[in-house]
Amino acid sequence: MQVSVGVGCVKQILILGAPAPPTRGRAADWAEMADTVRCRLLLHLEHLTSGELKKFKLYLVNCLPRGCLEEADRPKLADLLVSSLGQQEAWEQALRIWQNMGLRELCERAKKEDLGFIPAPVLTASSGSQTGQLLAVSKVEVFQKNSPSSPAPQAIQASATDTLKLCSPEDFLMLRKKMAGQIYPVMEKEARTRRALIICNTKFNWLPPRNGAEYDIRGMSDLLEGLGYRVDVEENLTALEMESVLQRFASCPDHQTSDSTFLVLMSHGMPSGICGKDYRKEDSQILPVARIFQIFNTSNCPSLKDKPKVIIIQACRGENSGVVWVNDSAVPSAESCTEDLCIFESDALCRAHVEKDFIAFCSSTPDNVSWRNVHKGSLFIIQLIHYFREYACCDHLYDIFHKVQNSFETPKLSVQMPTIERTTLTKYFYLFPGN
Known part of the structure; x- marks a missing residue:
């Protein structure tokens, strides 16, 4: 079946056995954008066989905890990628891996998607999470996305123009x-x-x-x-x-x-x-x-x-x-x-x-x-x-x-x-x- 997910413009993507999410306009904040990237990753991960999924995980052992990768199913893996690497890096990393795996058709289809990445920064917090909201990637540090219950800080006072004031x-x-x-x-x-x-x-x-x-x-x-x-x-x-x-x-x-x-x-x-x-x-x-x-x-x-x-x-x-x-x-x-x-x-x-x-x-x-x-x-x-x-x-x-x-x-x-x-x-x- 085909699913229509709008991000800036409406795109058609193929997915097997999944309900169509509602069409929505371009996300106005990082949380919505992260959900969009997570959703797109999950759609494409569904096309991988069990063997291909294991191979995909092997490519990630240098940047994500091995134990979490071994236990992660497709939804958790999509969440882990976005929460750990950030929305754009997660997407680009997946594209590189699919290319290296020889999954050209999947890679080309994914490359055509306009995700309209929002430049708002990804903020990481230290400890544990739940799938879809906060995913526990280790017992040492947590990666937390923005949500109504835990809003990301929006005012950062320091800037590149700050200079050290001297004492006269x-x-x-x-x-x-x-x-x-x-x-x-x-x-x-x-x-x-x-x-x-x-x-x-x-x-x-x-x-x-x-x-x-x-x-x-x-x-x-x-x-x-x-x-x-x-x-x-x-x-x-x-x-x-x-x-x-x-x-x-x-x-x-x-x-x-x-x-x-x-x-x-x-x-x-x-x-x-x-x-x-x-x-x-x-x-x-x-x-x-x-x-x-x-x-x-x-x-x-x-x-x-x-x-x-x-x-x-x-x-x-x-x-x-x-x-x-x-x-x-x-x-x-x-x-x-x-x-x-x-x-x-x-x-x-x-x-x-x-x-x-x-x-x-x-x-x-x-x-x-x-x-x-x-x-x-x-x-x-x-x-x-x-x-x-x-x-x-x-x-x-x-x-x-x-x-x-x-x-x-x-x-x-x-x-x-x-x-x-x-x-x-x-x-x-x-x-x-x-x-």
Whole structure:
């Protein structure tokens, strides 16, 4: 039988044993467009034999979770493609696979269809879903389409025209004098050697790719360089490699002549930590978040003692509705408060807290989704960059973080709420860009 589905213009497509969906005009939003692409994919997948369907799935093992592919029937496979890759990429990927499989007639028929792709971005959220609405593709990250119950954020404040506002020398001197003793010391610009580290896993052996994360890398690198940090970027590491990179960075001699550091970690995640690129359910490769704090504590990184250490984490929590990994444990570390583990400086009889001068900012509260725009980057990172550029010239770090949180109170951005975690800052941390 023939089915008429209108997208801009009416097209005729062939399908066996399926009711005709109603004709509709070109979709006005992404949700309708995604449904259209999903429907078209399903129509063509129905033409594949069981053997051809298995072969089609094999072509997808490098970009979609193998376990999900094995269990997916035709409707779930269409949903998985659109939710994971986005509407246009899913369609183009299917065309390439059909061409490689030698299904010329099917491929040519599909190529003639005018889907009228809408340029609105696909937004991914972290955790699980249901067929036709939210499809659970793994226990690590979810891909969520727009729906009335979970509208996508529509206002992204940062833009390519944003620039870092500098603090004037006069304001710098005035504020430093006014807040003397209440702010972290700022080393002279010519003498200091600030360092920052970005670890971002975008491609995985067994997990779906984190499309759009490359924009987060670029944006955070530009921001931190503008704030006077030399930025090291490491991508697609195993859990052991992440730990090794962190240890090497902690031992960097430049910290001796630096007044602070930033650590930015972005990946898939589980409640127990951050996933390396080789994470799989059968062989968990996890970097515990607590290990990050341990590597940079006073005992293991004395060159950053009494200096702000800012940790920004974007990683999914896993099995529930999808969140960024945060450390909510109320149990104190066994090594952090016993008398025999207190640290004594070799040149003075003073003690130092093992963990101090940390602050961690995470993109979402537990049990809530965290959005990533595959064309612009993570919503949290976009907002973070915008508010740093706008207010680092006059506000201290905690106030900037608070402004980012407040930005998610607006109706158009009320899809997640960033959280400030494990804060042990004892003074105000001003960045004074330009000074």
